[in-house]
Amino acid sequence: MARQLDEQIAGRYPVGQRLRILDVGMGQGTQALRLARAGHQVTGLEQDTTMIAAARRSLDCEPDGIRERMRIIEGDGRDTGVHFLPGSFDVVLCHGVLMYVEEPDPLLAGMARMLAPGGLLSLLVRNADALAMRPGLSGDWTGALASFDTTAYRNRLGLDVRADRLATLTATLAGIGAPLHAWYGVRVFTDTAPDDAPIPADVATLLAAEERAGRTDPYRGVAALLHLCGVRG
Template sequence: MVAAVREALAAEPEGIRERVRLIEGDGRDTGAHFLPGAFDVVLCHGVLMYVPEPDPMLAGLARVLAPDGLLSLVVRNADALALRPGLSGDWERALAAFDSPAYTNRIGLPARADRLETLTATLAGIGAPLHTWYGVRVFTDQAPDDRQPPPAAELERLLAAEDRAGRTDPYRRVAALLHLCGVRG
């Protein structure tokens, strides 16, 4: 991933490249690189599923949030982990998903899903309580990865349906991913 970012960054104009600094780390050591309260927004999207124990990393990310700063997380939804295999008829994997947050993702890597209630408690404990949350990929999780985008009018309706479902219970609770927004007190 770092190599891909470096390659993409190399194609950007100098004005963009000079404003970007890539720092490799596991998220727990934010204090070694940044002062407390250094950022108004911290994004952690598609990362927690590869971290065996997310709490120390989340605490490190919260440390660098300014007062009223936003911690944005996108995570795999453990409460909906059985849906994808169940809808595709893989009953063995569907049944296993009820008992474990561990899974193998679409690219073959072992990963871990999170529960809304657990992350809500973690965010409260690190001083960035949950402000709002959304479901992501309610209707489109089963779409093939190599599928071409639909025509513009259909894409607009698809996005409107996903947006509405992602903000509406009970649909957002069965989304493949959750987008949680915690705000530093």
């Protein structure tokens, strides 16, 4: 996913341009820190105090230049208009957040307003069109049958959350002025791997296969996650 995001950024902005990036629901700040290390000015917005503490610990270990390029704000992603002016960012990320939001449209609209013209909105969501894949591949036939006509599921943390359909998000992005520009599948082959599975010796080959599948039909359509990139008109 990081490679896909970097590809989209490289395709829109000159090499070396320092971008203004907002990471909504930054979690522990892994993506935000990676982008700050790349030279961008990054703002992380997060409401979970445990995650914020972890992100601050990681940031404290960075050189002065990187610490100066990243700021962390405690707040709800649905309140971007409280913290920032419209058009304040070149790139807005929202990765792994929408599944916890019952009504995502206001959040999406608020993030789109934060984008400058031509800005990039990057979303990582659970793929509702492939919810039957995980239980089906695990031999849970009852669970697979129950997953076809719903957007609700229970994640690996035991939380009841929701997924998004590509067609629905495509329409939503068009409606908020950031129409879909590109999309990818994420975790096509590796979704059923245990969280504690050891890293395989041929991890480079595995990543290459995942990368190829995530860009190729029909494989990307059954990925566990979808990475969508919209562009502000």
